[in-house]
Amino acid sequence: MTPADYEFLRKLLKERSGLDLSADKQYLVESRLVPLARRAGLSGISDLVLKMKSGAEPLIVAVVEAMTTNETFFFRDKIPFDHLRDTVVPALLRSRATRKTIRIWSAACSTGQEPYSIAMCLKEMAQLLTGWRIEIVATDLSQEVLEKARAGIYSQFEVQRGLPIQLLVKYFTQMGELWQLVPEIRSMVQHRHLNLLQDFSQLGKFDLIFIRNVLIYFDQETKASMFERLLKVLEPDGMLMLGAAESVVGVTDAFKPCPSRRGLYQPNPQRGAQSAFGAMSHVMKLVAAR
Known part of the structure; x- marks a missing residue:
């Protein structure tokens, strides 16, 4: 996966799901997307990105879902x-x-x-x-x-x-x-x-x-x-x-x-009271400045 491929995926995931990947999460992307690329008949992530750039919406959806599916279990954290x-x-x-x-x-x-x-x-x-x-x-x-x-x-x-x-x-x-x-x-x-x-x-x-x-x-x-x-x-x-x-x-x-x-x-x-107080203070300052 090239740096350009990773940046494309970071931007897409942020826009589509809110997922904010740091610059050092390439391993996570590769672990989840390489199997997806192979199932789609593609050689790797670079081909996957190329296909996505062509507007393959079902593939884009599959990529977002693969990256945002998280672990869960019953009564988690109790x-x-x-x-x-x-x-x-x-x-x-x-x-x-x-x-x-x-x-x-x-x-x-x-x-x-x-x-x-x-x-x-x-x-x-x-x-x-x-x-x-x-x-x-x-x-x-x-x-x-x-x-x-x-x-x-x-x-x-x-x-x-x-x-x-x-x-x-x-x-x-x-x-x-x-x-x-x-x-x-x-x-x-x-x-x-x-x-x-x-x-x-x-x-x-x-x-x-x-x-x-x-x-x-x-x-x-x-x-x-x-x-x-x-x-x-x-x-x-x-x-x-x-x-x-x-x-x-x-x-x-x-x-x-x-x-x-x-x-x-x-x-x-x-919160409402604080906002009202802040607005009133602003008005009072404007009046005092005249």
């Missing part, structure tokens, strides 16, 4: 699901008592383990949520991983990663060496194709947004823009769940951390 059970749901039970609806978005859901973990967590709280309408929307850039997520079929290795044995027995059916989620859990999740860099306001408002281990791949400007757009689709008292290595600190003042709840954030109520 703490976010403890927050869901112990903090988020109790708060929503109080604040949504009149309308009895909860909308949750799992962004960049990959092969579905995250939204299905959310669904199982809520199913385990079914007694508290009797009479409530629960809507879980799961989105991803890759059509391929969404197809797997919709099917809800996982290997023995996949169900052994993070999934408690009691939930495997309770919510999965064995199919030879594979396991499939039962229909009642699969039906709780709506899967939709979505590029996070594009407009997602059509998804409506959410009470909770999971967007974990995604923003770490974006540059600061893209992160700041993403937080602004997420704020617009989150209810004023809603909550945002980020990955363990992610934070709003130094990026945006749109959200503030929830005390003693690592990874959990809420819209910053002081």
Whole structure:
């Protein structure tokens, strides 16, 4: 792969997916794209780039999906699901008592383990949520991983990663060496194709947004823009769940951390007041200068 090929791929991936590759990630590109080039009948990455430059859109889509498909597993990092059970749901039970609806978005859901973990967590709280309408929307850039997520079929290795044995027995059916989620859990999740860099306001408002281990791949400007757009689709008292290595600190003042709840954030109520105060101060300075 030539330096020019790598720069072309870096620019394309940034424009199409927000993925911000550093200058030393050639090994990652080669490990994921060389097999793709061979499957396409091409000799290597240079031929792959040449084909993409000719406008081969299906190949471009395949390249973006190959580079943005990330690892996931059931109940990943555990703490976010403890927050869901112990903090988020109790708060929503109080604040949504009149309308009895909860909308949750799992962004960049990959092969579905995250939204299905959310669904199982809520199913385990079914007694508290009797009479409530629960809507879980799961989105991803890759059509391929969404197809797997919709099917809800996982290997023995996949169900052994993070999934408690009691939930495997309770919510999965064995199919030879594979396991499939039962229909009642699969039906709780709506899967939709979505590029996070594009407009997602059509998804409506959410009470909770999971967007974990995604923003770490974006540059600061893209992160700041993403937080602004997420704020617009989150209810004023809603909550945002980020990955363990992610934070709003130094990026945006749109959200503030929830005390003693690592990874959990809420819209910053002081932001509007700060903006109004700043605007008033500016006006006062202009008046004083006259």
